[in-house]
Amino acid sequence: MSEETNDATQEISLDAAGARPLFQLSTMGKVGVGIVVFWIVVALIGPFFAPYHPADFVSDESYGPMSAENFLGTDYIGRDILSRVLHGARLTMSLSFLATILAFVVGIGLGFTAALSGPRIDMIISRIYDAFLSIPTIMLGLVVIAALGSSIPVLIVTAGLIYSCGLYRIARALALDIKVMDFVEAARARGEKLPWIIRREILPNAVVPLVAEFGLRLVFSILFISGLSFLGLGVQPPTADWGVMVRENLGGLYGGSPAALVPAAAIASLTVGINLIVDDFSAQRGQEIAEEMI
Amino acid sequence: MWLVVLRRLGMGVVTLWVVSVLVFAGTEILPGDVAEAILGQSATPEAVAAIREQLNLDRPAVVRYMDWLTNLLRGDLGISLAANLPISEMISGRLKNTLILAALTAALAVPLSLAMGLAAAMFPGGRIDRFVTVSTLFLLSVPEFFIAATLVLIFAVHLQWLPAITYATEYDSVWQLAKSLALPILTLTTSVIAHMARMTRAAILNVMTSPYVEMAILKGVPRRRIVLRHALLNAVGPVVNVVALNLAYLIGGVTIVETVFAYPGLARLMVDAVSRRDMPLVQACAMIFCSAYILLILIADLLAIFANPRLRHSKQ
Numbered sequence: 001m002s003e004e005t006n007d008a009t010q011e012i013s014l015d016a017a018g019a020r021p022l023f024q025l026s027t028m029g030k031v032g033v034g035i036v037v038f039w040i041v042v043a044l045i046g047p048f049f050a051p052y053h054p055a056d057f058v059s060d061e062s063y064g065p066m067s068a069e070n071f072l073g074t075d076y077i078g079r080d081i082l083s084r085v086l087h088g089a090r091l092t093m094s095l096s097f098l099a100t101i102l103a104f105v106v107g108i109g110l111g112f113t114a115a116l117s118g119p120r121i122d123m124i125i126s127r128i129y130d131a132f133l134s135i136p137t138i139m140l141g142l143v144v145i146a147a148l149g150s151s152i153p154v155l156i157v158t159a160g161l162i163y164s165c166g167l168y169r170i171a172r173a174l175a176l177d178i179k180v181m182d183f184v185e186a187a188r189a190r191g192e193k194l195p196w197i198i199r200r201e202i203l204p205n206a207v208v209p210l211v212a213e214f215g216l217r218l219v220f221s222i223l224f225i226s227g228l229s230f231l232g233l234g235v236q237p238p239t240a241d242w243g244v245m246v247r248e249n250l251g252g253l254y255g256g257s258p259a260a261l262v263p264a265a266a267i268a269s270l271t272v273g274i275n276l277i278v279d280d281f282s283a284q285r286g287q288e289i290a291e292e293m294i
Numbered sequence: 295m296w297l298v299v300l301r302r303l304g305m306g307v308v309t310l311w312v313v314s315v316l317v318f319a320g321t322e323i324l325p326g327d328v329a330e331a332i333l334g335q336s337a338t339p340e341a342v343a344a345i346r347e348q349l350n351l352d353r354p355a356v357v358r359y360m361d362w363l364t365n366l367l368r369g370d371l372g373i374s375l376a377a378n379l380p381i382s383e384m385i386s387g388r389l390k391n392t393l394i395l396a397a398l399t400a401a402l403a404v405p406l407s408l409a410m411g412l413a414a415a416m417f418p419g420g421r422i423d424r425f426v427t428v429s430t431l432f433l434l435s436v437p438e439f440f441i442a443a444t445l446v447l448i449f450a451v452h453l454q455w456l457p458a459i460t461y462a463t464e465y466d467s468v469w470q471l472a473k474s475l476a477l478p479i480l481t482l483t484t485s486v487i488a489h490m491a492r493m494t495r496a497a498i499l500n501v502m503t504s505p506y507v508e509m510a511i512l513k514g515v516p517r518r519r520i521v522l523r524h525a526l527l528n529a530v531g532p533v534v535n536v537v538a539l540n541l542a543y544l545i546g547g548v549t550i551v552e553t554v555f556a557y558p559g560l561a562r563l564m565v566d567a568v569s570r571r572d573m574p575l576v577q578a579c580a581m582i583f584c585s586a587y588i589l590l591i592l593i594a595d596l597l598a599i600f601a602n603p604r605l606r607h608s609k610q
Contacts, residue, residue: 104439131312136544136587139580143320146576223437229547231441231553231565246439250554253443256451261443268436275435275588 013184025280030175032276039270043093046086054079054087054240056233063249063257075249075259085266095156095235102160103167108210110164111171112198115179126172129165137162145233147281150262155234159224163217170213174206187198213277220269242267295606306592313584314366318359321573321580326546329359366581372574374568382580385560389582392552392559396544398475399482404537407487411494411533416521419498425490433488438550442481445556478555483548490540497532501525531601538594542587 014239025033059078066073072081131136131142144158173196178184184201228234229243236243242263249259365372369380415427433441449456456476501507502525510520526533549561556562564579566572599606 082512114560131309131316134309134313134588134591135316135584136542136545137550138586139583140320142549142564142568143576143580146573147321149571189440219435226437227439227550230437231549233568246443250443253446254445254450258447261447262441264437264440264443268440271435271437272432275431279431 002166026283028276029280032273032280035269036277037274039089039093039266039273041085043089048091050080050083050086052080052083055085055238056080056083062191063252063255063259072262073257075245076252080264081245081259084240084245085263088242088263089243089266091235091239092222092226092242093270095152096159096218097223099156099159099215099221099225100163100218102156103163103221104210104214106161106188106229107167111168111173112175112202113182114168114211115172115175116194116198119219122172129168132162133165138227142233143227145228148234150228150236155225155228162224163220167210167213167217171206171208174201174209178202178206209282212278212282214281215274215281219274220276222267222271222274295599298606299596301583302592302595306588307552309588310585313588314363315359315579316575317584318362319355321390321577322355322358346443350490362577371578374567374572374575376570376572376575381575384563384575384577385582388558388560388563390559392548394560395475395478395548395551395557396483398479399486399544400541403483403486403490403540406483407490407540408494408533408537410487410491411498412521412526414491414504414515415498415502415525418502423495426495427602428486433484434464434492436449438481439554441484442551442554443479444478445477445564445597449480465582476549478557481551481554482544486540489543490536493536493540493557494529494533497529497536498525500532501529504528531598534597534601535594542590545583545587593607 015290057078059074059080061074062076062078063074070087075081075084114125135143135287140162141158145154148154178201184197187197187201225234226241226243226246229241232247232249234239235244245263246260246267249257249263252259253261314444316505369382374380374384375609376550382485400411410426410430414490417423456473477564498539502521507520507524510524515524522544528586545561548559552562553565560582564576565574567579
């Protein structure tokens with residue numbers, strides 16, 4: 001009986017929240033959404049529109065100029081840059097997306113577990129994370145890749161685990177805050193199990209800060225993975241990946257070829273776009289929570 | 295107060311020790327055989343045996359760790375697998391180059407970002423504030439190699455003011471040194487300035503909400519005077535903390551920037567070591583960078599303790 005009333009009130013409050021728009025986008029936010037939607041579309045269907053195969057040598061010229069055949073010019077061995085950027089979108093974006101999902105699952109899972117299952121487990125998990133946080137992220141990445149070599153699963157898991165640190169802290173703090181609230185106490189008193197409490201009582205209350213956090217971690221993952229690819233330690237050539245493309249074409253930069261700038265600008269526009277949305281979102285919702293967390 | 299400082303120093307030492315365990319474990323405890331992993335497909339039985347001997351792989355990991363740690367404490371960093379040279383020899387010049395880069399960046403970035411943060415905090419929501427928050431958001435989001443590539447195209451290729459590649463650091467004049475390091479320093483500065491200016495702004499705005507500042511506003515004290523005389527002094531602790539934390543961020547930027555500009559620094563040595571899987575060299579470089587990081591964070595915490603009397607007393 002009490003469970004039914006609880007669910008009913010929750011639904012009413014959710015409906016009330018849904019009645020007004022979740023949040024109003026500012027101009028900058030709309031620009032951000034535009035950029036991100038554009039790249040998502042490119043990642044999904046871009047390869048079909050690519051004029052050439054990303055590995056085809058379409059020109060004898062290295063660093064060929066922009067022309068009608070090669071819209072963005074050609075790279076250091078005469079491959080079409082536009083085709084490679086269109087093909088690279090999918091890999092670059094899906095790698096960081098998967099890493100962020102992993103960071104979320106691990107970070108939030110462990111954060112909630114630490115907050116809800118007693119001081120001893122909390123201390124063990126927190127100390128392990130503290131130890132990892134005392135190493136700069138790029139050093140963690142380099143050490144792991146030195147040991148395991150670079151492959152796509154290694155990249156995703158490394159980035160995912162590194163960025164789960166921040167999410168762990170946030171999720172733990174949120175859960176500790178929400179844990180003491182009456183509705184959670186009530187659920188506990190009813191004899192609900194831990195997973196149920198997390199899913200039905202705590203998660204809905206943590207959605208807003210976590211959405212902003214998702215965007216931020218996505219940006220970090222993109223920068224981290226493309227940074228490693230740029231260093232030659234991430235995705236390996238000849239795969240069309242934005243970070244790899246910047247590295248390959250770096251030599252042409254000094255001769256004035258923008259071949260390295262195009263994929264770098266693609267990454268930059270994507271990360272700026274995501275951050276514009278995150279900034280807008282956190283400015284309007286969950287500002288207090290965001291400040292508390294810092 | 296000294297008890298608190300001592301405790302914090304002790305924590306620093308413990309952190310350093312934990313990091314040494316992690317670095318060692320990360321590079322040495324591999325699934326399978328380290329020697330074969332290092333050599334990859336070119337593993338002949340003789341080569342594997344040689345590496346096994348060089349790394350003392352027949353002994354248990356704990357013993358190897360203790361040896362490595364005691365040698366490290368005595369300043370013996372071991373011998374590089376790829377170059378077959380003592381690591382301390384390979385590192386000394388590289389470390390100096392990276393420190394020059396970091397020091398010059400700090401000298402440029404710290405005053406600049408403090409000024410930006412202050413100017414933005416002076417009139418929150420005003421024109422300067424909007425410019426600073428939007429431009430730093432942009433700089434914060436883009437990868438370092440994008441900034442570097444843009445700067446190279448503008449200053450080295452089109453304007454031809456500055457050299458794009460930094461081969462060596464031996465120069466006749468300071469001007470020449472400044473010119474050849476200008477692009478790497480500019481790149482690092484732009485990426486570090488964004489964090490620093492934002493955090494400075496936040497630290498000052500945080501103080502601006504306190505009752506005594508409100509009192510000053512109500513008394514009609516000019517805004518500029520409130521920020522510079524009333525708020526800034528109380529924000530010194532957090533701001534110094536911000537500076538130290540951001541210098542620690544430099545470590546990430548340095549790896550990218552040294553690669554873009556072919557700068558002979560420690561970070562590039564480490565990247566090469568990782569791609570050659572030269573484990574002793576990776577370990578040594580990682581320990582140097584991690585120690586620098588821990589040291590900077592330690593300094594940040596200690597400065598915060600000195601600046602804020604409330605932190606000087608232990609909680610127990």
